[in-house]
Amino acid sequence: MKTILLLLGLFACCGAGAQSMTWPDHKQATIVLTYDDALQSQLDTAVPQLKHAGFKATFFLTSDIDYITMPRWRKLAREGFELGNHTLYHPCPPSPDNSVSSADYTAHQMVWEIEVMNKFLFALDGNTDRTYAYPCAETMAGGKDYVDSLRAYRSVKYARVGGDNTAIITDFTHLDTLRIPSFGLDQGTSGDALIAYVKNVVAKGGLGVIMFHGIGGDYITTSSAAHQQLLDYLQSNKKTIWVTTFQQAMDYVMKNRGATP
Numbered sequence: 001m002k003t004i005l006l007l008l009g010l011f012a013c014c015g016a017g018a019q020s021m022t023w024p025d026h027k028q029a030t031i032v033l034t035y036d037d038a039l040q041s042q043l044d045t046a047v048p049q050l051k052h053a054g055f056k057a058t059f060f061l062t063s064d065i066d067y068i069t070m071p072r073w074r075k076l077a078r079e080g081f082e083l084g085n086h087t088l089y090h091p092c093p094p095s096p097d098n099s100v101s102s103a104d105y106t107a108h109q110m111v112w113e114i115e116v117m118n119k120f121l122f123a124l125d126g127n128t129d130r131t132y133a134y135p136c137a138e139t140m141a142g143g144k145d146y147v148d149s150l151r152a153y154r155s156v157k158y159a160r161v162g163g164d165n166t167a168i169i170t171d172f173t174h175l176d177t178l179r180i181p182s183f184g185l186d187q188g189t190s191g192d193a194l195i196a197y198v199k200n201v202v203a204k205g206g207l208g209v210i211m212f213h214g215i216g217g218d219y220i221t222t223s224s225a226a227h228q229q230l231l232d233y234l235q236s237n238k239k240t241i242w243v244t245t246f247q248q249a250m251d252y253v254m255k256n257r258g259a260t261p
Contacts, residue, residue, distance in 0.1 A: 020205045021172055027242040029202040032209040032249050033057040038065045041217035043072050045224050053231040058246040060086035060133040077125035082245040084131040085117045092136035107146035114155050130156050131247050137162025147178050158250045165197045170206040172257035182209035189222055191229025
């Protein structure tokens with residue numbers, strides 16, 4: 001009898017600590033749509049689809065933006081889309097496809113480049129709070145993890161790493177705000193796969209961050225049809241799913257994690 005009572009006490013204790021997030025307007029889950037590398041297909045295809053669906057999203061930009069695209073990114077910021085930091089030169093682990101190698105960086109050089117890009121983005125949208133996405137979803141510079149350096153300099157507010165279709169955030173108490181996981185897509189990910197991921201996020205009452213690159217073009221491409229299929233599903237379930245920007249979602253989490261539902 002004492003053993004049973006002890007087990008029940010432990011169960012009650014653990015259950016009490018495992019609180020789910022209470023999302024705005026009685027939503028069941030949150031989905032964040034993020035787009036990396038400032039690609040032309042995002043401006044030409046993803047943005048019109050997002051606007052038609054009535055959703056805001058986050059675009060992680062590099063210095064590849066130019067005098068032709070800058071006015072378009074600035075206009076998006078004014079319309080409520082988020083412009084995030086993806087470094088100036090997108091340094092990645094050494095490979096034949098990468099012109100800038102993160103192996104040649106120190107942690108200090110990486111943080112310096114992020115801070116310069118912050119100033120670049122400030123000139124576009126006037127914001128001082130900035131979110132970040134690690135290039136190639138890697139946190140290494142010169143063979144060393146630079147997350148703690150980024151944390152010490154307070155260069156960015158939140159940072160997104162990579163992951164797979166199991167990357168669903170449900171443990172908000174222990175979430176590291178500079179290592180926020182995301183669903184990184186493969187070339188040609190289908191609309192059905194994207195919707196399956198969203199359904200899994202909803203079933204767990206969590207937060208799902210999706211990492212896109214090209215939409216209907218460029219590279220690591222999601223077809224425009226698959227992207228539209230996802231947006232249609234999110235729109236038809238907008239009563240239960242909160243679709244918002246990366247910073248807005250994380251600001252909400254930081255304000256409400258640990259609160260009593």
